[in-house]
Amino acid sequence: MKARALAAALVCLVPFSVAADSFGGLGKEAPGFAPVVPGVEFTFPRDFGAHPGFRTEWWYLTANLRDGSGASYGAQWTLFRQALKPGPEGGGWDNGVVFMGHAAVTSATEHLFAETLARGGIGQAGVSGEPFEAFIDNWSMKARGNGIARLSLGAVGREFSYKLELTSDKGPVLQGDKGYSLKSESGQASYYFSEPFYTVKGEIVLRGKAVAVSGRAWMDREWSSQPLASDQKGWDWFSLHLPAGEKLMLFRLRGLSGRDFIGGTWISADGAPQRLQAGDISIEPLKETKLSAATLPSEWRLAVKSHGLDIITKPVNPASWMGTRFSYWEGPIAFAGSHEGEGYLEMTGY
Numbered sequence: 001m002k003a004r005a006l007a008a009a010l011v012c013l014v015p016f017s018v019a020a021d022s023f024g025g026l027g028k029e030a031p032g033f034a035p036v037v038p039g040v041e042f043t044f045p046r047d048f049g050a051h052p053g054f055r056t057e058w059w060y061l062t063a064n065l066r067d068g069s070g071a072s073y074g075a076q077w078t079l080f081r082q083a084l085k086p087g088p089e090g091g092g093w094d095n096g097v098v099f100m101g102h103a104a105v106t107s108a109t110e111h112l113f114a115e116t117l118a119r120g121g122i123g124q125a126g127v128s129g130e131p132f133e134a135f136i137d138n139w140s141m142k143a144r145g146n147g148i149a150r151l152s153l154g155a156v157g158r159e160f161s162y163k164l165e166l167t168s169d170k171g172p173v174l175q176g177d178k179g180y181s182l183k184s185e186s187g188q189a190s191y192y193f194s195e196p197f198y199t200v201k202g203e204i205v206l207r208g209k210a211v212a213v214s215g216r217a218w219m220d221r222e223w224s225s226q227p228l229a230s231d232q233k234g235w236d237w238f239s240l241h242l243p244a245g246e247k248l249m250l251f252r253l254r255g256l257s258g259r260d261f262i263g264g265t266w267i268s269a270d271g272a273p274q275r276l277q278a279g280d281i282s283i284e285p286l287k288e289t290k291l292s293a294a295t296l297p298s299e300w301r302l303a304v305k306s307h308g309l310d311i312i313t314k315p316v317n318p319a320s321w322m323g324t325r326f327s328y329w330e331g332p333i334a335f336a337g338s339h340e341g342e343g344y345l346e347m348t349g350y
Contacts, residue, residue, distance in 0.1 A: 026228040030055045032086030033225035036189040038180040044172065047193070048148055048221070049129025050081060052089055057081050057223030059127065059134045059141060061153065062239065062344040063164065063200050064332050065215035072316045073204060073213055074106035074332030074344065075162050076113075077141060077153055079134045081120075081127065095121025101136040102324055103155035105162060105204050106317050106331045112206065114157030115324040148172070148195055148219070153202075164202035166217055168195055170271040175249065176263070177275060183227050183253055184261050190224035196239065196247040196267060216241050218344065231256045234349015236283065238302065238313070238333075241341050245269030248309070250276075250302060252283045254349060266307055280306050289318045296329055296350040311337035313345065 034053035051057055058080045065073040080100040083089065089096050097120030104113035118125035118136050125136035132143040132151075144150040144165075151166040172193045175181050181192035198217035203210055218239045232253045240248040250264035262283060264276040281304055285297035298318045303310045313335040320331025328348040335341055 030225035036191055036224050038177060042179050045130040045147060048132045050127045051223045054223045055083050055225040060220040061217055063215055063217035064342045065213040067211050067213055076104040076330055077155055078102040079136055092121050099125035099136050101139050103157055105160040105206055106320050108317055110206055111317050111320045112157055112160040113322050159207050160205060162204040164200050166198040166200050168197045170197040173267055173271055173273050175265050184229035186229050188226055188229050190222045190227040192222045195219045237346045238343060240343035242339050243341050250283060280304055291319055291321050293321055293327060294350040296347055309338055311335040311339055
């Protein structure tokens, strides 16, 4: 217990980043770290695991859930991995990596979240590719068998917890240009793939009340050394489950000068991705909500011309604010219009 408390204290003294402009310092230059370049072939199960040499990466899962009465819920599980300096990472207390975990459960009236921090190298947090497991303290995302087709997911916060079982009959989907996801006109990029076809069953607990739930989930895997340009202050990111089984990912990276960088992927029901061009996409905020921490969009109009999509999204809970070390909005949404369905929205930098 003393070692664990000391590890947490040391992590708190080392911020994930010191840049003030881009969200979380992700636009800060990263000399000495590995660059992201096009044409790299992804290899599984290796790329389910960690990527030493790159400065930052994350394992990110969001789930749209319903109980027996049809009420909507959301669950989030995220593990961030950050190298503090380039070069060999070292072992034990000499390890130069820190981890940060975020978890949340959302209903129409509640948004409960938790954050935990850990040092790498001492068994408090880590990731393995084969068999796949990502964990921090007693939170875990763990494969049941080979690959990531079947996962067990769990987290515990002060007033919530969840245990979920996930299954997918599709493989990973490469985002962008065969996994090379461009994020700015000046060339910042990440390696990015998703597993958006999970079905989910399990239980969430809110303030002591257990609720059996089922639904759909989406996992993102992304790693980079500088995923944003220095003048990009944040992003709006959508993951959508469409009624005929297709999936849609859209993002808008907002520049300090007001110029946006837009991208996305249309994923067919059989898992084939189509990279969308910026001119094919419209992402328009319609309505704002004022929270105690920030004022930010709560309703959006999204359009993809090539697929006849024109929808309006609304949050399950407009107050889904993650008051963590780097604060942001993250929560389940529903949409209607040319298509009806559900998904998740993340907004940073507000």
